Amino acid sequence: MRRLALVLALLALSAAQRSCGPEGLQKFYAKIREFAESDDNPFKDEVDEQDQAISRLESRIGIIFAEADKAVNQAEKYAQVLDNLEAQVEGIEGTGCEVGEFNCGDGFTCIDKVLVCDKHNDCKDGYDESEGVCFNPFETDSVWIGTFITDSCTTRQPQNMKLTITDAHPQDYLHSDVSVTAAIYLEASNFGEHVEANFRLHGDYYFGTRQMVFQPPEDDRLGIIIQYDGHHSRDATGWVVRESSLEKCAEIIFHRQ
């Protein structure tokens, strides 16, 4: 019976399209809409039920997406916690390799740092050439703010420094070594006296040790070493180092701006 009503409605629509002009057709469509929403429409209950089912489905899909977002956020938090733990373990236990060597990530294979990011796979799985390992956080135009934690060697006793990397590019003949130039701005306020200083620095970033090593800029022969932990690309620890004895005589916490 309902199919017959539908067929009759379609036939009426077809007849109206043939016999009426645009205005008549608009009126006819308005009548059809009115009929569809009225209680006389034999399909009204089914349509209402389907609308409700679609609303319930949309609601469930919304809940599923919200749950998926929550799961992704949790996974990112767990990954961050894992990164922190790995960084702490490496900091406490070291990498298990000698000074100047790189651990292939398997806990026991060590290769020389000059073989890291030299465009040849030297670790069994190519870990020494992976994107994460060959990432230099001290890239050109990056700006780092350093806060002195301890200082038993500088004459100015600065509280803060601003380090701007002006250029960083791998050496042509040694890709494991990034040649870096930088500018340092120092500020110190001691006993009512305010002191400022600017230096130009030259140094190297080694992918194999994740260390930025700046040569001493002044006659006091104090260099700067900054260690990236391989996990937190916006934070690093630095030291002022006596060139003669390699003693770390000041510690600086760096944060990228």
Ligand SMILES: [Ca+2]
């Ligand atoms: Ca290599």
